[in-house]
Amino acid sequence: MQLERCTSRTHATAMLTLVCLAAHAQVNSGSDGHDGAFNPTTNTVVDMADHPNGIYHYTAVNIPGGVVVTFIPNTNNTPVVWLVRSNCMINGMVDVSGQSTSVTNSLLGGAGGPGGWGGGNGGNNPSSGYGPGGGAPDSCASYATAGSTFSDYWGVVFTPGPTYGNSFLMPLLGGSGGGGMLAHYGGFSAVGGGGGGAILIAAPTQILLNGKITAKGGSGMYWGNGESSGCGSGGGVRLVSQTLAGTGIIEVSGGNVPAPPSFPYYPGSDGGSGRLRLDIFQNSFSGSINGVFTQGFQPIILSTPGQGAQLAVTSVGGVPVSASPTGVLATPDAILSAQQATPVPVIVHCSNISLNTQITVSVKPANGATVSATGLNTTGTLASSTATVLINIPRGGGLIYATAN
Numbered sequence: 001m002q003l004e005r006c007t008s009r010t011h012a013t014a015m016l017t018l019v020c021l022a023a024h025a026q027v028n029s030g031s032d033g034h035d036g037a038f039n040p041t042t043n044t045v046v047d048m049a050d051h052p053n054g055i056y057h058y059t060a061v062n063i064p065g066g067v068v069v070t071f072i073p074n075t076n077n078t079p080v081v082w083l084v085r086s087n088c089m090i091n092g093m094v095d096v097s098g099q100s101t102s103v104t105n106s107l108l109g110g111a112g113g114p115g116g117w118g119g120g121n122g123g124n125n126p127s128s129g130y131g132p133g134g135g136a137p138d139s140c141a142s143y144a145t146a147g148s149t150f151s152d153y154w155g156v157v158f159t160p161g162p163t164y165g166n167s168f169l170m171p172l173l174g175g176s177g178g179g180g181m182l183a184h185y186g187g188f189s190a191v192g193g194g195g196g197g198a199i200l201i202a203a204p205t206q207i208l209l210n211g212k213i214t215a216k217g218g219s220g221m222y223w224g225n226g227e228s229s230g231c232g233s234g235g236g237v238r239l240v241s242q243t244l245a246g247t248g249i250i251e252v253s254g255g256n257v258p259a260p261p262s263f264p265y266y267p268g269s270d271g272g273s274g275r276l277r278l279d280i281f282q283n284s285f286s287g288s289i290n291g292v293f294t295q296g297f298q299p300i301i302l303s304t305p306g307q308g309a310q311l312a313v314t315s316v317g318g319v320p321v322s323a324s325p326t327g328v329l330a331t332p333d334a335i336l337s338a339q340q341a342t343p344v345p346v347i348v349h350c351s352n353i354s355l356n357t358q359i360t361v362s363v364k365p366a367n368g369a370t371v372s373a374t375g376l377n378t379t380g381t382l383a384s385s386t387a388t389v390l391i392n393i394p395r396g397g398g399l400i401y402a403t404a405n
Contacts (some may be wrong), residue, residue, distance in 0.1 A: 025279035054078030067092035077405035079198035098194030098218035113197020116174025122189035131176025137232035141176040142272035143233035144292035174198035178230025193218025196235025209246035219255035231255030233276025252291030362402030365398035
């Protein structure tokens with residue numbers, strides 16, 4: 001069973017009280033500059049292994065035209081965070097996109113971008129895409145918007161995963177993966193596209209974008225008779241500065257499988273769009289934006305640990321859970337006995353959430369629909385309370401997460 005830590009939407013709502021107070025404040029990126037200047041002159045792959053929290057403290061960033069910057073996620077699969085002490089200039093491309101399905105008969109799902117989730121595996125037992133908006137087998141993922149709903153030649157309807165997240169991009173989340181495809185005649189199968197990653201760039205004076213920032217979801221693959229593997233959803237991009245200028249492109253759209261001209265029954269499919277948040281005083285950007293976009297000024301760049309509304313699953317069926325769950329099926333965070341009675345009690349620790357708030361626990365299995373149950377945090381105080389939620393966990397477990405409104 002894999003676990004994921006989520007910050008509730010209450011945190012986002014609380015940010016509204018800060019907008020007017022900070023309307024004329026100086027932007028402080030928080031960078032101490034210890035990573036120096038980032039000035040790549042050729043295509044560069046950034047291995048995030050030496051930054052396990054994903055946070056880079058740059059003095060300046062300058063990516064010339066024609067230079068593409070991509071990333072290898074760290075073991076924690078954190079988003080990319082660039083804190084810059086001076087200006088940030090992007091004339092090339094910064095790419096945190098999810099991986100598309102490019103090989104048939106593959107079993108391992110497409111990788112998500114850093115901070116995003118991978119696509120589902122293919123084969124005789126295809127799996128759902130990973131992440132809170134992951135698509136079921138053959139289905140697309142969602143994020144800010146829902147992925148495509150479509151039916152195959154036999155009338156089977158494929159519905160996308162659920163939408164999630166908030167317009168403030170706090171917490172900073174990437175996209176989810178599309179579902180893998182069931183093996184068909186000749187063993188042909190395809191894996192789901194990975195979800196787009198997530199990146200936050202904060203600079204005190206200006207972000208100049210004449211190039212491209214892309215967190216696109218990975219595409220699935222069409223098989224025939226109206227079936228394809230699922231597309232990943234777009235990721236998350238948040239920019240914080242006094243000014244945003246330039247004529248470039250910001251893309252957080254989902255993956256796509258176009259409709260084949262030879263088979264009119266299949267309309268094509270798309271992963272859901274990701275989220276773009278601009279916390280900018282002066283927006284002079286005249287380029288293009290592909291995805292769900294909001295703008296304002298929310299001055300908190302990185303949440304202080306222990307502050308704001310937070311949730312953590314601390315035990316499942318009496319089995320304690322690590323404070324830093326991996327969220328990876330290959331290394332389960334909790335293993336329950338096959339004789340475990342149902343429903344299973346899930347203990348959720350709540351920080352800075354009012355008592356008697358409805359807490360929802362969801363379990364997304366590798367195969368099948370997500371199962372959810374609710375409870376109230378009736379024990380404790382505003383600063384620290386506990387909710388016990390009883391839920392019928394599907395056989396085999398899956399990804400479990402908690403949310404609060």
